[in-house]
Amino acid sequence: MAAGNESGPAFEPTMPQAGFLETVAPLIRRRVAPNGGPFTASGTCTYVVGRDRVAVIDPGPDDISHVEALLADLAGEHVEAIVVTHTHRDHSPGARLLAARTGAPIVGCAPHRPARALAAAEVAILDASADRAHAPDRVTAENDTVAGPGWTLVAVETPGHTMNHLAFALPEAQALFSGDHVMAWSTTIVAPPDGAMQAYMASLDKLRGRPETTYWPGHGGPVREPARFVRGLVGHRRQREAAIRARLSAGDARIPEIVAGIYQGIDPRLKGAAALSVLAHLEDLVGRGLVASEGPPTLSGTYAPA
Secondary structure, three states: OOOOOOOOOOOOOOOOOEOOEEEEEOOEEEEEOOOOEOOOEOOEEEEEEOOOEEEEEOOOOOOHHHHHHHHHHOOOOEEEEEEEOOOEOOOOHHHHHHHHHHOOOEEEOOOOOOOOOOOOOOOOOOHHHEOOOOOOOEEOOOOOEEEEOOEEEEEEEOOOOOOOOEEEEEHHHOEEEEEOOOOOOOOOOOOOOOOOHHHHHHHHHHHHOOOOOEEEEOEOOOEOOHHHHHHHHHHHHHHHHHHHHHHHHOOOOOHHHHHHHHOOOOOHHHHHHHHHHHHHHHHHHHHOOOEEEOOOOOOOOOEEEO
């Protein structure tokens, strides 16, 4: 699940379409689930890696029609592993449907966990998006591999969007399946208490040193110049942080005021996501001693320059 398009890097508005399996690289095929919307672009991208004996990455939502279509696509092929990047309901529930039909193990991210406990009287607004039923057969950590004939997926820990988020490198194609961590169509929502901005920024910095030349994200089309694009994402987040601090210096004290000041013209459906993104930045700023808050940072809290 992503946030809406904001100012920043050169986002790519062209969307892959749902409804068919498409070969996008010699080792990579993609089918887009029919769950498009303001948080999912044209839908969740399910990837098939390899030929004949394959891995399926992010089978998507609890949608048997998507899984049935994928099984028809792969008639005559064997699913070696079902790989999950993170536990949002647009990515992981389909893994259980596919496992039930194929017997393939579910591997990848750990069960869902929040970045922190809820503060007193705090409500997890996006709690319904978490797939708490996810129970993988094998959890992969940094540099663990899932392999088949001619392909290897290498786990890259990228917490932030969710704390269990993984990307997967495919060295044979110089590619990275980036889940919801980096997407060409939009910035990523980082929504406390499930996500954490400090972890997200550290994960971006981690990716900046990697060699992959293409990212295949969980929504939207590929990121073709990932090193440049990730630098742009880091710069955009720092600009957003500066804008929040400027609003605080101008007298804004609460998140709705800050959202109104810096997200002008935003799609009304995304205001809640924008508020959570501001909260994530404020949590980070409070933790770094740059912003003061009355009590723990929450959506209803009061903030001021430190």
